[in-house]
Amino acid sequence: MRGNPGAHEIVAPGSLATVLDLLANAPGEWTPIAGGTELMVAHAAGRLAAPKLVSLWGIRELRFINTAVDSISIGAGTTFRDLRLDTGIAAHFPLLAKAASWIGSIANQSRATVGGNLVNGSPAADSSPALLVYDAEIELVSVRGNRRIPYSEFHTGYKRNAMAPDELLFAIHLPIRFARDRQYLRKVGTRRAMAISKVALAGTAIVEKDVIRELRLAAASLAPFPVRLYSTECALLGKTIDPSIIQFARDVLLAEAKPIDDIRSTAEYRKRVAANLLEEFLRELRSEISPK
């Protein structure tokens, strides 16, 4: 344990309003900590550069899954275990339930929060590809009020996001309109469990007679942050899925993807596997009968 607990102040105001006041009064001074599955690792490594922390754990206003007629709202303090247990998520956003089951381990899932996963902003974030293909909206909150932005605009650079210093991520809103979509999510890690993603691909598509009518593709670890693959989507929209289109789509993806070499994997591997995952998805779209 290389961190010094005595060198950090941590408070748990217990209510959202108090937390927001804290952030407003001293912007940038307080680091929010939810389940701690990222920050406490840094703490143990002696690398937690956050003298003041405000705990979000246990704030009920942040931990909810509300299913309405046309959308589900997920509080930022919702854990991945919460997501796995929710029947609404299972029914309407199965890719998100799947992603939740891939986070770390059972012990990590009971503490890691969706908000933490997004704010931490790893390019390999497990929940991100699914959220992107589900057209998620992020709701941010501060003493100045609430605002929403498309999740696709939330990340602005490597570990940088659109939040103001006094803002907190409040909720993620998902529109219930993917019942007709074919859905795909695959994560490639170092092993079957407890694996940081080397590359992951998510997709939602509406296909009629092998023609792609709607398509959303998103990936982890192909860019400095999780991204929609707009060029690849463009190349495929309105096209009939056949071997030459699949090859073409692979080529567009290989050009669009900008992964790096790092301690876990190589850029070449990531690109190639991403293209393979795309091909796997497209082949599934062709061979299956459309869902009812």
Next chain:
Amino acid sequence: MSTNAKTRIVGAPVPRKEGVDKLLGRARYVDDIDREGMWPGATVRSTIPRGFIRSIGFGRRIDWSEFTIVTAADIPGKNHVQLIFADQPCLADGFVNHCDEAILLLAHPDKHKLREAVAAVHIEYEPLPPIFTIEESERQDVIVWGSDNVIKSFLLEKGDVDSAWPHAAHIVEGEYRTGAQEHLYIENNGVIAEWSEESGITVWGSLQCPYYVHRSLLAVFDLPEDKVRVIQTETGGAFGGKEDYPSTLAAHAALLALKSRHPIKMAYDRMEDLAATTKRHPSRIRHRTALDRDGKLLAMDIDIATDAGAYSTLSSTVLSRATLHSPGPYVCPNVRVRSRAWATNTVPYGAFRGFGAPQAIFAIERHMDEIASSIGINPVELRRRNFLHDGDTTATEQVMRDPVILDQLLDRALRESDYHAKRARFAVENETSAIKRGMGIAAFYHGSGFTGSGERYLNSLAGVDVTLDGKLRVLVANTEFGQGTNTILTQIAAESIGIGYDDVIMAPADTSVVPNSGPTVASRTSMVVGRLIERACLQLVSMLHEHAGLREHFTSEEFFAASERYRAAHDEVVSLVRYEAPPNVFWDDQKYRGEAYPAFAWSVQIAQVAVDTVTYSAEVEEFWAVQEVGRVLNPVLAGGQIEGGVAQGIGYALYEKVVWQNGHMANNQMTNYIMPTAEDVPPIHVFFEEIPFEYGAFGAKGIGELPHDGPAPAILNAIKDATGTSFRSIPLLPEDLFQQLAAREIVEEAAAI
């Protein structure tokens, strides 16, 4: 003696002797222990791989007067930790030869201030060019060890290899590589040391060999034997990683204890343990093999190179075992093995389960499959035609006097795994499936115990005594670290005398209590030490017959009563015996010829592997391990050893990679050093055959290391079977599979157009 007798305790699945405490969370590992007035200690380590230490500066914001600071200058005796050679300094003195080499030690009562202080020590170096690979070392343009970078070399010759090439129907060459592997015991290295005028040095620690540590401390502190005491604490896994390293760690803690006059605990965290302690030697092994028209071996020319790291530690004995295991379990009239351990500026490599055999067996068993495909004989048949049998000689001219049943082991493995049917099915399915499946075999032996005259040199002493509260107590320096030492030795003792399993306890592994029965390594505990306990028990019974009126057939009560009568007359009830070598074991260290090992355990392993061509990941779907081990002393423990060894071997093959950056382990965290989880291990099927070894306890031969020898070649042979592509290097990660498979895909796509 006892090898074929019917037994009630030996061979039974009696519960683990210390199991209850472990399950209750009551077992005390070193970090669970505090001593009054104890301070934590920390190490300042080199950040460069090679160079002079020009200055050591102490940051101004720290009040250094509160700290105990130890450098090489504080060492009372010799500044080395000697396992074989005396080349490794206890603390670097003016020069460093690897990243993370220990330079300075600090102690302070406040662990947070201690951390800050470590960061506040500024060391200025004059770097020198480092070398990091076998090839760089072989070039010998930068010399980092001795006069030529060669820490050890061997030459093993049988027959006349060079005479065989002209007559060979086939000559097949291959080069095979293995990477470093980390033990990843879940409990990191740790020790507590105390010093007092009266007792000298006392060390408690997570360790395998109390007497190795004892011997090292005598040299570092220039103390007599009775002024150093080493006590093993409950140890959370070792696998060889706590065979040599604890000597260094104990010396460090004891130096701080001596200077500070406080007990000192040095318990590494995972990052430090991964970066600074020993790992398995990487290897490069080249084979050149001559065969006749029928695929029978005519000659094997083998070149072995290991990377020893910056200091020798146990590199010579690892190299020795690699040399002796390199020709495989085959008959070959002409063999030449040239082996060398090369020094580099990486963290010194050391003992790890298998100890050179996994590297050597990876090469020969991969090579056999390469030969098979090269000459058009299937891998099963090729092995059958060349297996050792009773009466054959090995590469060291050792005659197989004990039965060798490789054929039966192979038959059983093929049958249990449904090998042939599966291969046929996979050949069809692979045509259209994105998942390619294959089956792979490895056949091998593992020499039990120390090589040649090693045991004679150890001259182990062990025995039993009877305690005042009526228990038979086993007196050995051999340690429990999960593999079952406590259980099997007390089983052997109980069986040998004829009392209950619960009547027998283990004496603490404390050098002030137990004799030196040798280290807990080399799969020697059951076979050698168990045999000593057996003999000591029989000797005790004989003493009680003769001097205490014990009748020929007796109950437990009568045994303990006789013991008390004996104690009344003799003050103590103790029976010790010394090692006796089995007859006809002669080993010539100069010529590298003779009986290399008193006994061999034999195994055939089969892996079923699936390669996903979408992700280039290979996974073991199922695994079969068939082994002949002399005698299974405890089926639950023995099965557990095989399963655990196989799981580690799977990690060695497919998951575990040490990433070096300028000589420092860059992936020194569990998030980045990848071992298989509960979701990754396949079903592992274990089958034992028993041919009792006359000179092992109740017929037992060694078992602990054997299972780690085979998985890597079996798995890569299966991958070759599945994909048609040969891989010759481990760890084999998806990125590596991708490089070769994808290159082939591009060629195939081009061909298809």
Next chain:
Amino acid sequence: MSRSLRTLRFSVNGKDCAVQVPPMKRLLDVLREDLHLTGTKEGCGEGECGSCSVRMSGELVNSCLVPVLQAEGADIQTVEGLATNGILHPLQQAFLKCGGAQCGICTPGMLMAATQLLSINPHPSMCEIREGLAGNLCRCTGFIRIFDSVISAAAENRTTEQATHAR
């Protein structure tokens, strides 16, 4: 506000506790150092090995990742809370019989993970057992006999249930 100690209350193995500690101290360290419950172990400090696993208010958590402030008011179960008056819990008995513990360092965390699994899913499939234990690394056993232990304990539960229903 100063970086001082806080008095925090929670219950451990059914017993109410109060500690005065820096609120950013890890729950793992509070259990081991302040409450002297050394059964819970540190293997990695990163939430990867699971040897620090405890049950906190009905959930399995890695105690090395929990700032003790967030444990305020929680019910915590550690390995020391499994046995009753020194009598092994059926799960512990199963581990003993089946060889689920070798060196024992992963065992406390493994027992907590298995307890959590069986509390939610008394009759887990092999797949569910693997998933339930995936966050607990064991370097000795290769997991096989740990699976056997959990299956054995679950079967015992089934037998007990059936016996109960039969009455």
